[in-house]
Amino acid sequence: MLNIEEIYDKFKLNAAYTFTTIDGDYPETRIAHFLTYDQEGLYFQTMKVKPFYKQLKGTSKLAVCSLVADFSPSVHNEDGFSIFPPGFFIKVSGDVKEISYDTIIEKAKNNERFLPLVNDIDRYPTMTTFVLYNFKGEVFDYDFEMKNRGHKVLRERFSFGNFKYIKSGFTISNKCISCGKCAKACTFKAIEKNQATNKYDIISNRCDECGSCYIICPVNAIIAKNNMTEEERYLSAKKLSINNK
Numbered sequence: 001m002l003n004i005e006e007i008y009d010k011f012k013l014n015a016a017y018t019f020t021t022i023d024g025d026y027p028e029t030r031i032a033h034f035l036t037y038d039q040e041g042l043y044f045q046t047m048k049v050k051p052f053y054k055q056l057k058g059t060s061k062l063a064v065c066s067l068v069a070d071f072s073p074s075v076h077n078e079d080g081f082s083i084f085p086p087g088f089f090i091k092v093s094g095d096v097k098e099i100s101y102d103t104i105i106e107k108a109k110n111n112e113r114f115l116p117l118v119n120d121i122d123r124y125p126t127m128t129t130f131v132l133y134n135f136k137g138e139v140f141d142y143d144f145e146m147k148n149r150g151h152k153v154l155r156e157r158f159s160f161g162n163f164k165y166i167k168s169g170f171t172i173s174n175k176c177i178s179c180g181k182c183a184k185a186c187t188f189k190a191i192e193k194n195q196a197t198n199k200y201d202i203i204s205n206r207c208d209e210c211g212s213c214y215i216i217c218p219v220n221a222i223i224a225k226n227n228m229t230e231e232e233r234y235l236s237a238k239k240l241s242i243n244n245k
Contacts, residue, residue, distance in 0.1 A: 002139070002158045008037040010066075010090045010139060017066035019044070021055035028055060034064075034132075036113040041133035041160065042092075043099070045117060047126040056096055062132055063093035086143040094135025094163055104129050134161030138168070151189035155205045166225070169207030170214060172200055175221040182213035182222065185240065216240055 002010070011017060011034050019032045030052060034042045046052045056062065069087025077083055101121055108114035121127045141154040155168045169190070172182070176199040183191040183200055190206035191213060193199070202213070202222075214222040215237040228236065 002156065004037050004039060004041070004160060007090070007092070007137065007158065007160070008034060008042060010068075011042075011064075013068045014066045017064055019052070020063040020065075021052065022059045022061060023051065023055050028052075035117055036111075038107065038111060038113075041131040041135075043114075043117065043129060043131050045120060045127055045129050047124060048128055049126050053128065056130055057098065060095055060097065061093075062096045062130075063091065064132070065089060065091040084142070084144050086145075086148060088139055088141040090137065090139045092132065092135045092137035094132055094161070096130045096132050099129040099131055101128075134163050135159065136163045136165040138165075151206050153188060153206060153208050155207075167204055168209070169204030170202050170209060170225070171204075171223045172202055173221045173223055174199070175219050176200055177219055177221070179218060181216050181218065185212040185216045187212070211236070212240060 016031045016033045018029050020027050020029045022028070028051070032044055032046070032052075034044050036043050046056070067087065067089045070085040072085060075083045101118075104114055104117050104121065108118050117129055121129070136159045137157070139156045139158075141156075142152060143149055144152050146152060157165045157168055159165045172191075178193070178199050180193070180200065183193070188206055188208050188210070190203045190208070191200055192203065194201045209225065211224065211228075214224045215228070215233050
């Protein structure tokens, strides 16, 4: 699992990222960036006169996402589907708290990475510091055209502090009858036959949770995160069968 330095370094591959807070009944976004890290979390700053500050203080919750990819113009294949160059995004969501100026001063005495935070507070009197100290996240590495490997995605989930995360991907229960329909339906190359059990397994870090295997399984052996109704499953499976003819 990624440590705090590795998480910070993943974000730093992009100059700025989307910070999302809760403002009443709606989410609010803005572009910002993490300034540094230590074993207490990821640090960023804002000004006390901004709505961003009010939202952080009001909910103590934050989500951040950054995309690292080749930002070439969008192109489409002969079927009209978008062709995305390989890349990855990293996302985190969790709890934040405000850090006092005196605490940042003390940190800067032993860690020069905190000096820019001190300098910014000295320059702008309303500036203050927050730390994302308790969070979960994921790195979603994608290569949809499979230019560099034989499968489309590679996912890694992680957590920091006391946060827990749910393992990525669907699972196959012991109801599996080894018909292989799920593996044929999976375009992400995430399902393989287990030679020891003669049943099928899902490789969790390759699974996009698209649901194609879930709806095609004749014995409902696929365990999804959010189950569809039987009618929804039937109609979706019907569409998949028509599209694959």
